[in-house]
Amino acid sequence: MGTLSFALKNRLSELDVLCDRLRQFCQASGVSKRQTFEINLALDELFTNIISHGFKDDDEHHVHVTCANQDDVLKITIEDDGIPFNPTAAPHPNLKCAFKDRDIGGLGIHLIRSYMDRIEYTRKAGKNVLVLTKTLRAV
Amino acid sequence: MDITETKHDQYSIFKLNGRLDSNTATGFEQKLFECIEDGTQRLILDFQDLDYISSAGLRVILKATKNLKSAEGKLVLCSMQDYVKEVFEISGFDSFLPIEATLDDAIKSV
Numbered sequence: 001m002g003t004l005s006f007a008l009k010n011r012l013s014e015l016d017v018l019c020d021r022l023r024q025f026c027q028a029s030g031v032s033k034r035q036t037f038e039i040n041l042a043l044d045e046l047f048t049n050i051i052s053h054g055f056k057d058d059d060e061h062h063v064h065v066t067c068a069n070q071d072d073v074l075k076i077t078i079e080d081d082g083i084p085f086n087p088t089a090a091p092h093p094n095l096k097c098a099f100k101d102r103d104i105g106g107l108g109i110h111l112i113r114s115y116m117d118r119i120e121y122t123r124k125a126g127k128n129v130l131v132l133t134k135t136l137r138a139v
Numbered sequence: 140m141d142i143t144e145t146k147h148d149q150y151s152i153f154k155l156n157g158r159l160d161s162n163t164a165t166g167f168e169q170k171l172f173e174c175i176e177d178g179t180q181r182l183i184l185d186f187q188d189l190d191y192i193s194s195a196g197l198r199v200i201l202k203a204t205k206n207l208k209s210a211e212g213k214l215v216l217c218s219m220q221d222y223v224k225e226v227f228e229i230s231g232f233d234s235f236l237p238i239e240a241t242l243d244d245a246i247k248s249v
Contacts (some may be wrong), residue, residue, distance in 0.1 A: 012161050012162045013162055015160050015161065015162045016162070019158070019191075034221075034222050037191065037222045038222070040191070041191075041193055041226070044160055044161070044193045045193060045194060048160075048161040048193070048195065051161075052161075095230065095231035096231065099205075099208075099234075099235040100205070102201060102231075102235070103201075104194060104197060104198040104201055107194040107197060107198075107230055108193070108194040110229070110230070111193075111194060111226065111229060111230070114229045
């Protein structure tokens with residue numbers, strides 16, 4: 001079982017740090033390149049959401065990420081002290097509507113739902129805590 | 140992310156290299172819309188060397204497509220990695236965007 005914990009500051013440039021840390025963790029855990037991409041995308045969408053909408057002040061905040069791989073089930077916990085936001089309750093985007101009515105709203109969360117097996121949200125001690133689970137496939 | 144723009148008589152090609160995420164999407168949007176505002180209506184996005192795309196990148200592509208369609212223009216994508224293509228499929232973007240296998244095919248279709 002491998003675990004990795006790290007903190008990201010609340011700025012978009014930290015996406016590069018997220019990518020690097022995740023790549024190291026996935027390589028060490030034998031996760032395929034494709035699944036590494038999928039996990040990176042889900043975490044990116046989540047982190048970008050938190051940075052864009054989560055904080056109403058100009059202070060520095062930290063988003064804490066913990067990845068654990070146990071028997072090829074990857075569990076990722078993301079904690080932030082931003083405003084309460086439950087992505088599991090967000091509406092699903094309409095992907096079948098006419099082109100002119102298409103917009104980008106909700107697509108990030110749709111991608112997270114598509115690439116992860118389970119998403120659980122709790123609000124605990126003033127923090128949003130999201131647990132993403134993905135079963136890793138052998139390739 | 141590096142963006143290389145090649146202008147031809149009838150169209151322009153943007154070759155993207157690296158990661159298109161919320162950190163790099165703004166720069167990409169600026170370059171793309173400068174080109175559209177200069178009067179180019181037929182654009183190809185070559186994704187051969189694009190390693191990564193998030194919904195921030197899709198947002199720019201949707202905005203550009205809407206802009207070009209209203210001006211009788213066209214945006215064609217090509218040479219995507221499988222896993223990048225899957226993001227377009229999951230998002231339903233493959234229903235309104237032409238995605239060609241190769242740059243040659245894209246040039247024929249643009």
